[in-house]
Amino acid sequence: xxxxxxxxxxxxxxxxxxxxxxxxxxxxxxxxxxxxxxxxxxxxxxxxxxxxxxxxxxxxxxxxxxxxxxxxxxxxxxxxxxxxxxxxxxxxxxxxxxxxxxxxxxxxxxxxxxxxxxxxxxxxxxxxxxxxxxxxxxxxxxxxxxxxxxxxxxxxxxxxxxxxxxxxxxxxxxxxxxxxxxxxxxxxxxxxxxxxxxxxxxxxxxxxxxxxxxxxxxxxxxxxxxxxxxxxxxxxxxxxxxxxxxxxxxxxxxxxxxxxxxxxxxxxxxxxxxxxxxxxxxxxxxxxxxxxxxxxxxxxxxxxxxxxxxxxxxxxxxxxxxxxxxxxxxxxxxxxxxxxxxxxxxxxxxxxxxxxxxxxxxxxxxxxxxxxxxxxxxxxxxxxxxxxxxxxxxxxxxxxxxxxxxxx
Numbered sequence: 001x002x003x004x005x006x007x008x009x010x011x012x013x014x015x016x017x018x019x020x021x022x023x024x025x026x027x028x029x030x031x032x033x034x035x036x037x038x039x040x041x042x043x044x045x046x047x048x049x050x051x052x053x054x055x056x057x058x059x060x061x062x063x064x065x066x067x068x069x070x071x072x073x074x075x076x077x078x079x080x081x082x083x084x085x086x087x088x089x090x091x092x093x094x095x096x097x098x099x100x101x102x103x104x105x106x107x108x109x110x111x112x113x114x115x116x117x118x119x120x121x122x123x124x125x126x127x128x129x130x131x132x133x134x135x136x137x138x139x140x141x142x143x144x145x146x147x148x149x150x151x152x153x154x155x156x157x158x159x160x161x162x163x164x165x166x167x168x169x170x171x172x173x174x175x176x177x178x179x180x181x182x183x184x185x186x187x188x189x190x191x192x193x194x195x196x197x198x199x200x201x202x203x204x205x206x207x208x209x210x211x212x213x214x215x216x217x218x219x220x221x222x223x224x225x226x227x228x229x230x231x232x233x234x235x236x237x238x239x240x241x242x243x244x245x246x247x248x249x250x251x252x253x254x255x256x257x258x259x260x261x262x263x264x265x266x267x268x269x270x271x272x273x274x275x276x277x278x279x280x281x282x283x284x285x286x287x288x289x290x291x292x293x294x295x296x297x298x299x300x301x302x303x304x305x306x307x308x309x310x311x312x313x314x315x316x317x318x319x320x321x322x323x324x325x326x327x328x329x330x331x332x333x334x335x336x337x338x339x340x341x342x343x344x345x346x347x348x349x350x351x352x353x354x355x356x357x358x359x360x361x362x363x364x365x366x367x368x369x370x371x372x373x374x375x376x377x378x379x380x381x382x383x384x385x386x387x388x389x390x391x392x393x394x395x396x397x398x399x400x401x402x403x404x405x406x407x408x
Contacts, residue, residue, distance in 0.1 A: 007277035007285050007373055007393070008160045015147040015165045016176045018199045019243025020044030024142040025153040028135025030083035030121065030128075036153045038132075040139035041078040041197070042108070047241045049075035049116065050210035052217045054234035060087035061094040062117045065101070066235055069113045073206030075239055076114040077104045079136070080154045080195060082182075086119040086127035087232040096127040103136050118195050118235050120182065121156050151180040154195055158182050159278055164270035168202070168263035170256030173246035175202035179267050181236075183226075183275035196221070196236040196271055202260060203242035204249040211252075212261045213238045213268075220268040223300070223390045225307050226279035238264070273391060281400070282393035284316050286375045292343075293386030298335045303390035305333035306377065313395035319370040321363050323351045330379060341382035346370070 020043060025036040051070040053063045069075075079100055086093045101112035108114075119127060151161035163180045183194030198213075213236070221236060242248070249257050277285050288306050293299035306312055306329040315322040323344050330337050340355040347369035350358050369375065375394075 003159060005159045005278045006283055009274075009277075012148045012151070012161050013163055013165060015163055015178045018176060018178055018241065019201045020047060020241030021199045021239070023145050023147065023150045024139045025145050025149055026135050026138035026142055028081065028131045028138075030081060030131060033083070036149070037082040038135040038139055039078070039080040039082075039150050039153045040104075040136065040142075041150070043076050043078070043239055044241050044243065045076065047075050047239050048073055048204060048206040048209055049237060049239055050206060050213045051116075051235060051237040052214060052221075054232065056232050056234070058088060058232050060085055060119060060233045061089070061097045062086060062119050063233060063235060064094075065097045065117055066237070069116055070210070070237075072113055074114055075116055076108050076110040078116045078197065078237065078239070079104060079118070080197075081117075081119040081121075081127060081132065081135075082154055082156055083121040084119055084125055084127050085121045085123045085233050086125075087123045089124065089126040092126040096129050096132060099129045100132050100136065103133055107136075107140055116237055118233065120154070120195050120233050123232060147178060147180060151182070154180065154182045156182065157280060162271065162274040162278065164267055164274065166263040166267045166270075168256065168259040170202060170244075170246040170249065170260060173244050175200060175244045175246060175260065177202070177263055177267050179271045181271040181275060183278070194234055194275060198236070198238040198264070198267060200238070200240045201242070201244040202240050202249065203244065203246050204240045204260070208249055208251060208257070209238055209240055212264050215261070216265040216268040219265060220272040223388070224272045224276050225304060225390065225392050226276065226282070236268075276391045276393050279393035279399075281396040283396055284373055284375050284394040286313075286316060286377065286392045286394065288377045288379070288390045288392065289387070290379045290381070290389075291385075291387040292341075292381040292383055293388070294336045294384045295386040296388055297386070299381075299386040299388035300390070302330055302333045302335050302337070302379065302381070303388045305329045306379070307390045307392035310395055313392070316370065316375055317394035317396045319367065321346060321351070321366040321370060326377060326379065327352070330381075336383060337381055338383065343380040343382065345378040347376055
């Protein structure tokens with residue numbers, strides 16, 4: 001990994017064990033690096049699965065495999081390959097996924113469709129089946145590892161391992177949820193984000209887990225952007241082993257369902273923020289709140305227009321209170337907006353309203369706000385009650401340096 005992001009948390013969190021989940025890592029050698037790059041997660045029989053995948057029109061074979069497997073609702077294993085995205089690789093790529101699933105299925109005596117597969121890294125290079133199979137054999141024999149080991153192993157340009165945990169009460173039973181995620185660049189999810197995996201010991205039906213994950217995703221993973229580029233491989237999977245022994249959740253009317261859904265959304269938000277805080281070259285974490293739009297969907301599109309603007313992002317990197325760039329980004333979004341009803345604030349300071357700068361506006365508190373690491377931009381369109389929040393980071397020369405040398 002490269003130098004740790006200045007926005008990174010102080011340390012990897014202490015995450016609880018999840019009953020029915022065993023983590024192992026190995027080195028398949030997908031790239032010329034001295035590190036583990038294959039993660040193998042064994043799941044107890046009866047584990048439920050849900051997931052969301054990229055809306056890219058050029059998805060990887062792994063994404064297509066998961067799309068077919070998720071509706072079946074059950075999982076026995078997860079395999080994540082780092083260093084090779086296996087995307088845009090035709091039939092050879094599909095054959096690699098099938099070989100991985102078959103080898104794990106033979107090892108566990110389960111169906112290939114019970115094996116979920118993800119890959120991340122360089123696009124256009126077929127995943128070598130011999131390395132994948134040798135890596136799996138090494139993982140089968142490896143000692144169980146920690147959450148931090150697994151989080152490090154799924155990373156590519158990430159500068160730190162990302163993990164989080166929450167808990168909920170279902171009836172009289174405490175259930176735990178743990179998540180690990182990777183992502184740093186090519187981040188503009190139109191579904192989920194990069195590669196993220198959530199594990200819980202709760203007992204919950206797959207259909208309800210899918211409903212909850214899709215809802216959480218729409219408010220978290222699909223509300224972040226680093227560089228406006230949507231990956232071919234973006235996948236978020238949630239696995240529920242049932243090891244906690246709670247009365248199974250079947251519908252949102254069941255006792256504890258609301259608490260679990262809230263906890264899941266909280267976990268997804270934590271993970272999404274960790275990705276933005278590791279945005280390639282990032283030095284600022286930016287929250288953009290849009291209100292007063294004609295609909296929530298319109299507010300979301302306007303917020304993304306601001307978040308993806310190179311001019312806005314470079315202004316923030318330079319700690320320049322150039323609110324005119326926010327006006328520009330609102331205007332180009334193609335959504336309903338009226339110049340003379342528009343208001344903009346940086347932090348808690350109102351800088352523009354009614355089509356003009358605020359009379360007597362003092363830039364000093366805004367300049368002070370922009371010197372911090374956590375930046376807030378607020379926009380009120382004054383049209384209706386639509387609102388949305390999006391999170392992004394600034395754009396620095398570090399982003400260029402990382403991506404200009406990505407394949408070398």
